[in-house]
Amino acid sequence: MSTFLGMPVTAPSGVGNLRGDRTFPEAAHDALADGQLRRNLRHATTTIRGKSGRVIAELPDWQELRTAGSAIKASVLARLPELLEQLEERVVAAGGVVHWAADANEANAIVTDLVRATGSERVIKVKSMATQEIGLNEALEAAGIQPVETDLAELIVQLGEDKPSHILVPAIHRNRSEIREIFLRAMPGVDPGLTDDPPVLAAAARKYLRETFLSTRVAVSGANFAIAETGTLAVVESEGNGRMCLTLPDTLITVMGLEKVVPTWQDLEVFLQLLPRASTGERMNPYTTMWTGVTPGDGPQSFHLVLLDNGRSAVLADRAGRAALHCIRCSACLNVCPVYERTGGHAYGSVYPGPIGAVLSPQLTGVEDNASLPYASSLCGACFDACPVKIDIPSMLVHLRDKAPHSRMERAVMRAAAYTMNHPRLYARAQRAAKLARIAGRRGRGLPPPLSSWTTARDLPEPPEQTFRDWWARR
Amino acid sequence: MNSRELILGRVRAALRDEPVPAPVPREYRRSFPAADLELLVSRLIDYKAEVHRVGEDAVAATVSGIVGGTVVVPEGLPVSWRPAGALVDEDLAPDRIAAADAVLTAAAVAVAETGTIVLDASPDQGRRIISLLPDTHLIVLRPEQVVASVPEAVARLDPSRPLTWISGPSATSDIELNRVEGVHGPRHLHVLLLDRTAAG
Amino acid sequence: MRIALFATCLADTLFPEAAKATVRLLERLGHEVVFPFEQSCCGQMHVNTGYQRDALPLVKRYVSVFDRYDVIVAPSGSCVGSIRHQHSLVASNCGERGLAARAQDVGSRTYELSELLVDVLGVEDVGARYPHRVTYHPTCHSLRMIRVGDKPLRLLRQVRGLELVELPAAEQCCGFGGTFALKNAETSAAMLADKLTSVVATGAEVCTAGDASCLMHIGGGLRRKETGVRTVHLAEILAST
Numbered sequence: 001m002s003t004f005l006g007m008p009v010t011a012p013s014g015v016g017n018l019r020g021d022r023t024f025p026e027a028a029h030d031a032l033a034d035g036q037l038r039r040n041l042r043h044a045t046t047t048i049r050g051k052s053g054r055v056i057a058e059l060p061d062w063q064e065l066r067t068a069g070s071a072i073k074a075s076v077l078a079r080l081p082e083l084l085e086q087l088e089e090r091v092v093a094a095g096g097v098v099h100w101a102a103d104a105n106e107a108n109a110i111v112t113d114l115v116r117a118t119g120s121e122r123v124i125k126v127k128s129m130a131t132q133e134i135g136l137n138e139a140l141e142a143a144g145i146q147p148v149e150t151d152l153a154e155l156i157v158q159l160g161e162d163k164p165s166h167i168l169v170p171a172i173h174r175n176r177s178e179i180r181e182i183f184l185r186a187m188p189g190v191d192p193g194l195t196d197d198p199p200v201l202a203a204a205a206r207k208y209l210r211e212t213f214l215s216t217r218v219a220v221s222g223a224n225f226a227i228a229e230t231g232t233l234a235v236v237e238s239e240g241n242g243r244m245c246l247t248l249p250d251t252l253i254t255v256m257g258l259e260k261v262v263p264t265w266q267d268l269e270v271f272l273q274l275l276p277r278a279s280t281g282e283r284m285n286p287y288t289t290m291w292t293g294v295t296p297g298d299g300p301q302s303f304h305l306v307l308l309d310n311g312r313s314a315v316l317a318d319r320a321g322r323a324a325l326h327c328i329r330c331s332a333c334l335n336v337c338p339v340y341e342r343t344g345g346h347a348y349g350s351v352y353p354g355p356i357g358a359v360l361s362p363q364l365t366g367v368e369d370n371a372s373l374p375y376a377s378s379l380c381g382a383c384f385d386a387c388p389v390k391i392d393i394p395s396m397l398v399h400l401r402d403k404a405p406h407s408r409m410e411r412a413v414m415r416a417a418a419y420t421m422n423h424p425r426l427y428a429r430a431q432r433a434a435k436l437a438r439i440a441g442r443r444g445r446g447l448p449p450p451l452s453s454w455t456t457a458r459d460l461p462e463p464p465e466q467t468f469r470d471w472w473a474r475r
Numbered sequence: 476m477n478s479r480e481l482i483l484g485r486v487r488a489a490l491r492d493e494p495v496p497a498p499v500p501r502e503y504r505r506s507f508p509a510a511d512l513e514l515l516v517s518r519l520i521d522y523k524a525e526v527h528r529v530g531e532d533a534v535a536a537t538v539s540g541i542v543g544g545t546v547v548v549p550e551g552l553p554v555s556w557r558p559a560g561a562l563v564d565e566d567l568a569p570d571r572i573a574a575a576d577a578v579l580t581a582a583a584v585a586v587a588e589t590g591t592i593v594l595d596a597s598p599d600q601g602r603r604i605i606s607l608l609p610d611t612h613l614i615v616l617r618p619e620q621v622v623a624s625v626p627e628a629v630a631r632l633d634p635s636r637p638l639t640w641i642s643g644p645s646a647t648s649d650i651e652l653n654r655v656e657g658v659h660g661p662r663h664l665h666v667l668l669l670d671r672t673a674a675g
Numbered sequence: 676m677r678i679a680l681f682a683t684c685l686a687d688t689l690f691p692e693a694a695k696a697t698v699r700l701l702e703r704l705g706h707e708v709v710f711p712f713e714q715s716c717c718g719q720m721h722v723n724t725g726y727q728r729d730a731l732p733l734v735k736r737y738v739s740v741f742d743r744y745d746v747i748v749a750p751s752g753s754c755v756g757s758i759r760h761q762h763s764l765v766a767s768n769c770g771e772r773g774l775a776a777r778a779q780d781v782g783s784r785t786y787e788l789s790e791l792l793v794d795v796l797g798v799e800d801v802g803a804r805y806p807h808r809v810t811y812h813p814t815c816h817s818l819r820m821i822r823v824g825d826k827p828l829r830l831l832r833q834v835r836g837l838e839l840v841e842l843p844a845a846e847q848c849c850g851f852g853g854t855f856a857l858k859n860a861e862t863s864a865a866m867l868a869d870k871l872t873s874v875v876a877t878g879a880e881v882c883t884a885g886d887a888s889c890l891m892h893i894g895g896g897l898r899r900k901e902t903g904v905r906t907v908h909l910a911e912i913l914a915s916t
Contacts, residue, residue, distance in 0.1 A: 024859065025858065025859050025860075025861065025862070028859065028861060028862050029861055032861050032862065032865050038865075338847055338848045338850070338866050339859070339862055339866070342862055342865045342866060343862055374725075375854075375855065375858045375859065376859060376862075377852070377855065378815070378848050378850060378851065378852025378855045378863070378866070379723060379815070379816075379852055379853070379855070380815035380819070380848035380852070381815055381816070381818075381819035381820055382815075382819065382846075382848070384819070385819055394820075395760075395764075398722060398723055398725075398761070401723070401724060401725030402725045402726070402727050402768075403725075404725055406725060406726075410724075411726075414721060414724065414726045414729055415726075415729055417720075417721070418718070418721055418726070418729040418730065418732065418733060421684065421715040421716040421718075421733055421736075422715065422732040422733060422736055424712070424713055424715065427684075427715050431687065431688045434688050434689065442898065443899075450857040450858070450860070451857070453856075453857050453860035454856060454857060454860070454895075456860065456864065457860070457863075457864035457867060457868075457895075457896060457899065458864075458867070458892060458895030458896045458898075458899055459894075459895045459896075459898040459899045460895065461689050461690070461891050461894070461895065463689060464689065464690070464691050464692075466691065467687055467688055467691055468682050468686060468687040468688075468691035468694040468695060469682070469687055469710070469712065471691055471695060472698075472710050473712075
């Protein structure tokens with residue numbers, strides 16, 4: 001197959017963290033069997049739903065803000081080339097350097113080369129979905145550069161040699177006592193008398209990272225927003241680790257998905273109201289840093305912005321799927337999803353878990369590489385209602401299911417079912433045949449898969465003596 | 476073809492259906508009553524900041540009452556606000572700032588509805604590093620700097636300046652999604668809200 | 676009023692009492708119910724499983740069978756959701772623009788039972804009597820796709836003798852999700868287990884809902900666990916006297 005230059009392409013395989021090595025049902029099997037994990041997830045998602053619901057209810061214009069946020073993002077996608085060029089021009093004018101990365105490999109190479117050029121053998125990192133997506137840490141390590149995650153949850157994941165399971169709170173699957181154990185085991189110099197009191201755990205992370213912040217000359221970040229009109233970048237955070245990374249080093253490298261650009265400075269008035277309330281359930285997150293290029297005498301004196309495609313242009317090419325690029329990574333959809341609450345994030349195999357991951361990951365990789373993800377939803381619609389930028393995730397899942405590869409067996413069954421339903425006599429005959437299901441009994445003895453999976457947890461309905469249409473015909 | 480042209484080409488190809496950018500309906504609240512200082516105070520307290528209502532002439536004494544030891548101040552901070560022995564930031568080395576007990580700055584804007592204070596690195600606020608490393612941050616806020624809402628704050632700010640939006644002390648929600656105050660940024664945030672009558 | 680009944684394939688085949696109750700209820704309220712025999716299935720299962728092409732003939736069938744009626748009712752929030760929100764999309768995705776427009780139009784005349792009663796017929800007290808302790812599960816598509824809101828509850832509150840008990844975490848999905856229950860059977864079962872716990876905690880004798888499909892799932896779980904709680908379609912309660 002040949003693709004000519006300039007055609008949208010999906011994210012390459014063999015690099016980054018967009019593909020799992022198991023299907024969703026296989027991976028979910030393990031998570032469902034882990035009672036501690038399910039208790040942790042239930043506790044955390046219930047907490048955040050409550051908090052978020054309360055602060056959203058304080059705003060009389062939440063729906064109007066959602067509408068505006070959605071419209072701004074739609075307009076960004078429609079105007080993407082022009083906005084990216086404008087952003088580049090403004091960042092360069094303000095003293096920054098802009099790089100374009102067609103995929104994960106190119107982005108990793110650009111960042112690695114930039115770090116090498118500084119002579120630093122260590123980088124401090126602010127939590128960033130884009131750099132997790134491309135597997136930057138793995139690439140830096142392969143080049144002999146040590147990436148240090150500074151976000152508390154990322155630190156828990158890194159020290160625990162674990163994988164992130166949530167967009168906002170990558171260690172959501174861990175409770176306080178598990179975090180204490182990880183710190184005791186893996187955090188150099190930790191106080192052996194460490195308790196599992198959350199402020200004590202946070203203080204341990206503060207002490208551990210302080211010296212690293214002060215002595216590392218290069219930082220890598222993502223970006224929540226980039227303003228085309230002004231060239232301003234914004235990072236929204238809580239702990240102050242972001243401020244450390246964005247302020248203290250000499251060199252700052254920001255890796256940002258193409259879709260994070262927004263047209264105007266004024267647009268931030270919408271997203272700064274939507275994001276914290278939908279995300280951590282706060283009226284405003286503790287810290288947001290905004291910077292434009294380089295400010296002499298204040299902060300990093302060398303700033304690089306890496307604009308990342310890595311499959312985004314392929315997402316953009318699908319009219320019915322492109323709105324997945326509206327996502328502002330708040331994770332509200334994860335927190336309300338009944339599937340996520342029970343399986344956790346690892347089951348999705350990609351750095352983007354939950355409902356948004358179920359639509360975004362298959363689009364970034366091509367649906368054949370994440371074919372089970374569009375089915376990892378009961379289509380209950382809670383995600384759509386929770387999304388601060390109104391991404392219609394259920395409709396998008398249905399759309400992706402239509403594009404997903406189907407097994408020959410399933411296709412044959414579905415064809416036959418549709419054919420039967422469309423031929424009244426066959427349909428009536430099939431309805432009467434349903435009565436024969438009685439021989440399977442209510443526990444469904446001897447039913448073939450996938451029907452047998454119904455009867456593992458549920459009885460079969462008792463087939464009636466008479467169908468409705470037979471009753472109607474005889475009344 | 477370089478990556479820039481490649482990516483822009485891909486994006487243009489992806490938009491072959493020529494979606495029309497619709498005007499953004501901005502029907503959310505955009506005009507607001509005067510800022511409610513009591514609301515600001517309650518929001519600040521809710522996120523574990525401490526608030527002191529003082530006259531401008533009492534700033535220095537109030538600061539001294541809150542923290543002993545070294546207090547870093549930016550070069551442009553009004554002299555009358557500085558506590559005795561204040562350490563003026565004349566390009567201080569990071570470890571000296573980190574060793575200080577507190578930092579005292581002015582602010583650019585505050586948002587009552589969210590309990591947010593924004594610093595824009597003006598001379599009375601200084602470099603971003605000074606308000607980051609000490610464990611206690613004291614901010615002097617003038618009532619006329621307080622706006623009711625986020626849109627008003629965005630409109631007042633100059634994006635070409637480095638901006639730091641602060642809502643309470645450093646915090647995290649990373650342990651069981653509960654907010655816990657005190658991680659890498661200052662663990663104590665004091666807001667000295669000047670009396671309206673005393674405002675300059 | 677003359678009302679066409681779309682029984683839905685599931686009620687027609689496995690849960691005829693829900694469709695019969697719809698007929699009895701509407702006739703008792705003085706309306707004429709017609710049942711076009713050529714109807715079959717709305718095609719939702721095909722659409723939601725990734726077979727829009729295969730659903731197209733079913734969309735065509737629905738539109739051609741029901742186009743001639745002013746008011747259509749179905750005792751299922753999820754089938755109505757599919758008809759109203761997916762039919763025209765399937766048609767246009769398959770390049771059938773004329774059909775898409777007609778589907779949109781027929782969809783706008785298709786009502787879920789509680790919508791028909793409250794919005795179109797303007798009744799909340801349907802004169803029913805049902806002396807049981809009942810809890811109501813608001814199915815996802817009724818709640819979030821067609822947004823019936825509290826209409827079913829308003830109808831249930833007027834039923835004589837009925838004691839309505841609130842279902843904890845009512846708005847959480849029961850885990851059915853059509854073929855989701857087969858493709859992700861373990862996750863579906865985990866969601867169901869929590870729903871069953873909530874239902875049992877109410878102490879209700881009966882769990883009701885506006886969708887036979889979710890009730891088949893919940894009811895199958897309740898029977899398997901031998902809880903003694905029955906599932907009864909909303910239409911059957913409203914038809915009881």
